[in-house]
Each structure stands twice: as structure tokens, then as C-alpha cells.
Amino acid sequence: MQALVIAAHGSHLNPDASDPTYAHADTIRETGAFDEVREAFWKEEPHFREVIRTLESDEVFVVPLFISEGYFTEQVIPRELRLDDWDPDKWESDGTSASQATLEATDVGKTIHYCGPVGTHDAMTDVIVQRAETAMEDPNVGDGVGLSVVGHGTERNENSAKAIEYHSDRIAERNRFDEVKALFMDEEPEVDDVTDYFESDDIVVVPLFIADGYHTQEDIPEDMGLTEDYRLGWDVPAAVDGHRIWYTGAVGTEDLMADVVLERAADAGADIGDAREAVRRLAASAAEAGTDSSPEPNAGAGAGD
Amino acid sequence: MTDVSVATDDIEALLERASDGVAFDGLHVTETDGEYALETPGNEWTGLDDAALRRALDSVAAYVTNWRYWQETVGGEGTARRAFLRWCERAPLADADPDAAPTGPRTGGADDADDRPGALGVTDRYDALRDGIDREWGQLSITARFVDIDAPDGERVYDLWHVEDAGRDLADLEIHDDPRDARELATYDEDGRYRPLKTAPTLPGGWAFTGLSGAELVETVEFFYPATVANWHRELRGNLDVDHWLETAERQTGIYDVIDELPREAVEWMTEACCVDSQCLRRREWQYEAGDDLAVDGGDGPFPCREPCSLVVAAARKWATLESEDEHTYELELTTSELNQLEELIDAVAEGRTDEIREADVYDGANRYRARYLRAKRFDDEGDLEATRVDD
Ligand code: SF4
Numbered sequence: 001m002q003a004l005v006i007a008a009h010g011s012h013l014n015p016d017a018s019d020p021t022y023a024h025a026d027t028i029r030e031t032g033a034f035d036e037v038r039e040a041f042w043k044e045e046p047h048f049r050e051v052i053r054t055l056e057s058d059e060v061f062v063v064p065l066f067i068s069e070g071y072f073t074e075q076v077i078p079r080e081l082r083l084d085d086w087d088p089d090k091w092e093s094d095g096t097s098a099s100q101a102t103l104e105a106t107d108v109g110k111t112i113h114y115c116g117p118v119g120t121h122d123a124m125t126d127v128i129v130q131r132a133e134t135a136m137e138d139p140n141v142g143d144g145v146g147l148s149v150v151g152h153g154t155e156r157n158e159n160s161a162k163a164i165e166y167h168s169d170r171i172a173e174r175n176r177f178d179e180v181k182a183l184f185m186d187e188e189p190e191v192d193d194v195t196d197y198f199e200s201d202d203i204v205v206v207p208l209f210i211a212d213g214y215h216t217q218e219d220i221p222e223d224m225g226l227t228e229d230y231r232l233g234w235d236v237p238a239a240v241d242g243h244r245i246w247y248t249g250a251v252g253t254e255d256l257m258a259d260v261v262l263e264r265a266a267d268a269g270a271d272i273g274d275a276r277e278a279v280r281r282l283a284a285s286a287a288e289a290g291t292d293s294s295p296e297p298n299a300g301a302g303a304g305d
Numbered sequence: 306m307t308d309v310s311v312a313t314d315d316i317e318a319l320l321e322r323a324s325d326g327v328a329f330d331g332l333h334v335t336e337t338d339g340e341y342a343l344e345t346p347g348n349e350w351t352g353l354d355d356a357a358l359r360r361a362l363d364s365v366a367a368y369v370t371n372w373r374y375w376q377e378t379v380g381g382e383g384t385a386r387r388a389f390l391r392w393c394e395r396a397p398l399a400d401a402d403p404d405a406a407p408t409g410p411r412t413g414g415a416d417d418a419d420d421r422p423g424a425l426g427v428t429d430r431y432d433a434l435r436d437g438i439d440r441e442w443g444q445l446s447i448t449a450r451f452v453d454i455d456a457p458d459g460e461r462v463y464d465l466w467h468v469e470d471a472g473r474d475l476a477d478l479e480i481h482d483d484p485r486d487a488r489e490l491a492t493y494d495e496d497g498r499y500r501p502l503k504t505a506p507t508l509p510g511g512w513a514f515t516g517l518s519g520a521e522l523v524e525t526v527e528f529f530y531p532a533t534v535a536n537w538h539r540e541l542r543g544n545l546d547v548d549h550w551l552e553t554a555e556r557q558t559g560i561y562d563v564i565d566e567l568p569r570e571a572v573e574w575m576t577e578a579c580c581v582d583s584q585c586l587r588r589r590e591w592q593y594e595a596g597d598d599l600a601v602d603g604g605d606g607p608f609p610c611r612e613p614c615s616l617v618v619a620a621a622r623k624w625a626t627l628e629s630e631d632e633h634t635y636e637l638e639l640t641t642s643e644l645n646q647l648e649e650l651i652d653a654v655a656e657g658r659t660d661e662i663r664e665a666d667v668y669d670g671a672n673r674y675r676a677r678y679l680r681a682k683r684f685d686d687e688g689d690l691e692a693t694r695v696d697d
Contacts, residue, residue: 012501045503046531053535
């Protein structure tokens with residue numbers, strides 16, 4: 001038997017923080033690729049500490065639903081899972097290249113394949129592009145459009161910026177968008193000055209965050225000047241300094257994220273059959289449905305309610 | 306018990322295993338040189354040929370269908386899932402460790418293990434499963450029953466609702482059959498407030514899961530109260546791995562690095578604030594450290610708490626900061642009744658009672674008008690209590 005654990009941050013204060021985790025877990029449950037699928041959290045239950053013991057499978061694939069390699073993925077999760085032999089070197093990563101490490105959880109004696117975070121997987125690049133497509137309701141979006149991937153920047157470690165830059169570079173290499181730029185909340189180049197970095201009239205801004213919360217729904221919209229007060233919501237697109245800014249919600253809520261989770265597990269040796277195709281089909285049909293029905297103009301409102 | 310129906314299928318399944326010997330829940334079948342022996346608590350047959358064994362098995366249908374349900378349908382020997390489902394119908398628990406008594410499950414635990422009073426044998430259980438066997442797990446009421454009550458074939462299903470809804474008509478409840486629905490039901494309390502602690506005694510009612518399979522029941526219970534079944538099972542087997550306060554606090558890093566500085570007496574206050582039964586249904590088994598128990602009662606719930614949860618860790622960080630402050634002596638003028646009123650205010654908030662205080666109940670010190678009056682009288686223009694520090 002094989003099990004999948006999606007390890008996410010969760011929240012004591014915001015009930016919506018775990019929604020993407022549940023949604024992606026459910027999508028994967030539907031595929032039947034794993035005998036067991038569990039959500040696990042740092043701030044909700046089941047906690048990382050107690051999730052492995054709820055499983056009957058001997059082989060467990062743990063995929064962190066985090067954006068970057070860093071404090072949570074390198075220290076907190078392995079420690080709380082009791083992966084006693086863990087060392088970040090086992091990932092042999094340059095900051096964005098972690099794939100997996102095989103360890104044992106000492107409380108239960110099970111084999112744990114501890115995977116790199118979803119945020120640095122190559123498949124994540126596609127999710128960002130898909131976000132742009134849904135935001136602009138155009139499956140071929142790119143021509144005449146600038147794309148900005150926005151991240152937190154210096155958190156507890158430098159890798160957080162690396163993940164943002166990694167995907168920006170990969171998208172730029174595809175020559176699909178006129179301009180691609182990584183921007184940050186806490187460091188240069190800052191998202192506040194978004195219009196300074198683009199010549200294109202249309203700029204689609206995709207926040208590389210796992211869940212919507214005060215960063216994506218309060219700080220960033222206000223910082224970019226989409227709205228004076230996040231509580232009033234904002235338009236998509238919003239006119240700022242002669243540009244039209246298409247601001248999307250956190251990329252982690254995109255349906256295609258379930259595919260990234262699956263790929264992480266498959267890279268680590270999970271037998272997932274044709275689950276990826278099923279998830280991609282599902283995500284594509286959801287995206288199509290999304291383009292047909294125009295999104296709420298004030299898609300951002302509500303986070304503060 | 307004669308109307309228990311045993312399918313040919315059940316008998317075939319059993320015969321397949323007979324040569325290896327079957328010994329389960331009072332049913333024993335052995336084979337020596339093509340001859341079978343069959344034994345139940347009430348009967349014994351020996352020297353049976355194939356046809357005679359079939360006839361004999363037919364006459365102990367309850368034992369055969371019980372064997373089939375547990376060994377073939379449920380399976381999972383040694384798993385928490387199986388033990389929990391056994392507990393649900395008060396069946397003897399094979400893996401209970403009789404020496405694990407001090408930390409053994411309190412509700413029904415002590416009388417559950419094999420050869421302890423309270424566990425039901427197959428005959429009694431089959432009688433009880435017609436009406437349904439009820440169990441409580443926190444605020445969950447679980448009923449195990451036969452799918453087919455008139456002609457039971459051994460197949461069980463499970464119903465689940467809020468303990469407070471146990472007497473209500475099913476028609477008044479919202480019916481669910483997908484275990485995942487429990488996640489949503491467990492997210493908000495009656496007033497629509499988020500429940501970050503799943504085992505807080507604030508689960509709202511009004512819903513019912515009916516006709517769940519055993520696996521679905523366990524999944525649903527685990528969505529309501531994550532990891533409680535696994536930890537209960539560990540405790541049952543005498544291997545619950547408790548991490549006490551100090552170990553847990555010292556393990557923390559980052560912003561929680563400071564919590565191991567919380568004074569011992571503050572840990573007592575913290576458990577009294579957060580972990581008692583009125584706040585959390587997990588039974589706190591962790592102490593200050595091994596051999597140094599906290600004085601506060603751990604509670605009586607059926608499932609144990611094996612280490613400080615994330616909510617307590619996060620709150621401890623706040624208290625660690627607050628407890629690092631020095632104490633001072635302040636002087637402020639209050640009438641005796643005003644001093645009493647401060648106590649009433651703190652009590653009302655601590656007991657979550659403020660919503661219940663009636664608008665015009667000015668006899669309650671935590672009444673809003675009373676609080677506003679006190680503020681108008683005793684706060685200065687800056688909105689601070691007029692108190693003077695007198696110790697320097
Ligand atoms: S630490 Fe306290 S509040 Fe948290 S789950 Fe355990 S008993 Fe409940």
C-alpha cells in the first residue's frame with residue numbers, strides 16, 4: 001500500500017487557509033492513485049506530528065505544499081515527522097532542485113519519501129501560465145502582455161526568492177509573454193513599483209503563494225495601487241499608471257496544482273498510473289469553465305470579511 | 306438467533322480457511338486428516354466430514370457471519386481502524402494490553418479488553434446489533450448496527466451524529482454519506498466562528514451520517530477528530546508515546562524557540578486555561594516532564610492528548626513573552642463592588658459567557674452597560690485605567 005500526505009501550513013485564524021490543501025487532496029483521492037491520501041498541517045489537524053500514524057500504508061510520500069525550500073521544508077516538517085536521519089543535504093539541492101529523500105519515520109517504522117516542495121517543481125511553471133490564461137480568459141495569452149510572478153522575498157532564507165526567479169526565468173525562456181519579471185514584497189525589485197518594470201499595457205500579476213491570505217488579498221493589491229483599501233475590492237483588470245493590471249489569486253489555488261503534487265510523488269517513485277492525465281483533464285475542463293463564465297470583477301474582495 | 310442468515314458464500318469462505326484452522330471470537334474450526342472439529346462457546350462437534358461440517362456451520366450462523374465480517378470485510382489485523390470498529394460494538398479487543406491500565410481509555414476502555422467484563426460475546430452482540438450499539442467519542446455518537454435487521458447476514462453499518470442530536474428525528478437532521486463532509490461540519494461552531502482546535506467541545510449538531518461502512522466511519526471520525534483513533538489505539542496497546550511539555554518546548558525553533566522559558570507555574574495555568582474538559586475533549590496525558598506531573602486535571606475523554614498541540618504552542622509563545630515582564634505594585638481607587646465587578650468581567654470572558662448576558666441585566670457585573678459605566682468612571686482621557694505605579 002502507498003499513501004500520500006500533503007503537508008501544508010494551515011492557520012489558527014483563517015479557516016480558508018486549508019481550502020487549497022483539501023481541494024488538491026480531494027482531486028487526487030478521486031484518481032484512486034493512492035490507497036490513502038491525507039492532509040497534514042503545522043497549524044491545523046492532523047498535525048505533521050501525528051499524521052503518519054493515521055496511515056495503514058507502509059510506504060508514504062510526503063509532498064510539502066510550500067513554495068520554497070527553506071525553514072519549513074528543511075527544518076520544521078522533517079523534525080515534526082520524526083525523520084531522524086534527515087539532513088537538508090540529502091536533497092542535494094541548489095535551492096530549487098530538491099526532488100526527494102527516502103527516510104524512516106521513527107515512531108511508526110514506515111518508509112517516508114520526503115519530497116521537495118511543490119513550489120520549485122518544473123510543473124509549477126505551467127500552473128503559473130495557466131493562472132495567467134484564466135485571469136485574462138485567453139488560452140493563448142502572451143502576445144502584448146507582461147507577466148509578473150510575485151513572491152514574498154527574504155523570509156527566513158534566500159531560497160524563497162530563488163523559487164520566484166526560477167519560474168520567471170523558465171517562462172521568459174518560452175518567449176511567450178512580451179516581458180516577464182519577478183517581483184517581491186520585501187525586497188527589490190518591489191511589487192509596489194510594478195508599472196515601472198513593464199512597457200506592455202497589460203500586465204498579469206500572479207502571486208506565487210499557496211493560499212490566499214492577507215499577503216495576496218490585502219498587502220499586494222494595496223501595494224500595487226489596485227485599491228486604496230482591500231476591503232473595497234478591486235477591478236480585474238485595474239487601471240494603474242496607464243497600465244491594465246490583471247491580478248489573480250494565489251497560484252496555489254489553481255486546480256492544476258494537484259498535478260504538481262502528483263508529479264512530486266511520482267518523481268519519488270510513487271506508482272500513480274494515469275492519475276496525472278486524469279488530473280490534467282479535470283483542471284483543463286475547470287479552466288475552460290472558468291473562461292466561459294467571466295470572473296467576478298471584485299474577485300479580491302471578501303478576504304477581509 | 307435462528308434467523309441469522311448465513312450465505313453459502315460465507316461457508317465456502319470459511320471452509321477455504323478451515324485447513325489452516327480458524328479461531329476467532331469463540332468460533333474454532335480445525336481439521337485433522339480430513340475430519341473437522343467445530344467449537345463455539347455453546348456447542349462442540351467432532352469427527353465431521355465435509356457435509357456434516359456445512360450443516361453444523363449452518364446452525365451457528367452468527368459465528369460464521371461474524372467471522373466473515375471481521376476477517377474478510379474489515380480485515381486489517383492489528384490496525385487502529387479494526388480495533389476502533391471492534392470497540393464500537395463492544396467486541397473483545399484482541400490487542401488491548403491489560404497492563405496499560407493507567408493510561409487505558411477511560412470510557413468503556415477498562416471493560417473492553419478480552420476477558421474483562423463489559424465486552425460482548427458474539428451471541429449478545431448479535432442481539433444488540435439489531436437495535437444498534439451506541440458509543441460516544443467526544444461529541445460524536447456512533448451507532449453500530451446490522452444492515453439487514455430482519456435477517457442479519459453479519460454485515461454492519463454505522464451511523465454517526467452529534468451526541469446532542471441522539472434523540473432527534475433523522476428527518477430533522479441534514480443527512481450526509483461522504484466522510485469528507487465532516488471537514489466542513491467541523492470548521493465552524495454554532496455561531497459561525499472558526500474552530501482551530503478540532504477537539505474543542507464546540508462541534509455544532511444538526512447533521513447525521515448514516516449507513517457508513519466501517520472504513521468510512523473511521524475516515525469520518527478522523528475528519529472530525531484527527532489522529533484520535535490512532536493515538537487511542539496506541540494507548541490501548543500500551544505504547545502511547547507521550548511528549549511532555551519540556552521536550553516539546555525544547556524541540557521548537559524559530560518564533561517558538563522561546564516557549565521553553567515559560568515558568569513551570571505558568572505551564573500549570575496554561576493547561577488550566579486550554580486543556581481542561583470544558584475547553585478540549587482530548588485527555589491530556591503530557592506532563593511538565595516525565596516524573597513531574599502537573600497538578601491540573603487532564604480530563605476524562607476517551608482519546609488521549611500525547612503532546613502540547615499547535616494551539617497551545619502558539620499561545621505559550623505569547624505567555625512566555627508576558628511572563629518575562631516584571632511585576633509591579635499599582636494603586637488604584639475602586640469600591641468593593643467595582644473590584645468584584647472586575648472579577649465578574651474576567652470570569653465572564655473566561656467562561657465565554659458574554660453573549661448570554663442579557664441587555665438589561667444590570668445585576669451582572671459583566672453586563673455591557675455595567676462595563677461601559679465602569680469605563681466612563683474609572684478610565685482617564687487616554688482610555689487607561691487610572692492606576693499609579695507605587696514601587697519606584
Ligand atoms: S494540548 Fe491541551 S488543548 Fe491542545 S489538544 Fe492537548 S489537551 Fe487539547
